[in-house]
Amino acid sequence: AQTVTQSQPEMSVQEAETVTLSCTYDTSESDYYLFWYKQPPSRQMILVIRQEAYKQQNATENRFSVNFQKAAKSFSLKISDSQLGDAAMYFCAYRSLYNYGQNFVFGPGTRLSVLP
């Protein structure tokens, strides 16, 4: 079974600065998808960014980018020019390409605070 680890329970960043959230995972599969989700206090999970394991190029979405290191099984999220609205819980998630049940495996989350 796959596992996802987020070693930083809490992080803080000054507004307009850059922060990196860590994620590692364990799998024996060669093809899969990785995700970062944001969960603000309203509890609605919002997709931030997605990475296909077969793609070597790191995914980017505006101020959000990832550093995907497949051999190291590492998938960190970098938030540039942090904004107050970025404050939330961030979850890293793994999804098997072959999982018929289509379920996600989520990490325990990192709570990000943005300081004005």
Add this chain to the structure above:
Amino acid sequence: GAGVSQSPRYKVAKRGQDVALRCDPISGHVSLFWYQQALGQGPEFLTYFQNEAQLDKSGLPSDRFFAERPEGSVSTLKIQRTQQEDSAVYLCASSSYTGTPSADTQYFGPGTRLTVL
């Protein structure tokens, strides 16, 4: 509607009561998922529907948990004889099945916070 909706947003139950949690997925979405999120934890998979068929229920923690989606749209998660350990946020998500399951983006609802006293 524009997104996934869930009702009620909050539910308080006495231990031993039955509860029913509703999920309205995005119109036309074939796939529907239920997750349980304990306080301070990430969501954990409970069950998955493709249309009205429940294709995976491996995450349901006990036979007190039951989910249905009889017409392939709205889904209900029922918990019988609730226990204190059932207290959690229950999230529903839907996606449009494109033939490549892992590529489908899941859209989450706001969740139902269940508190069992």
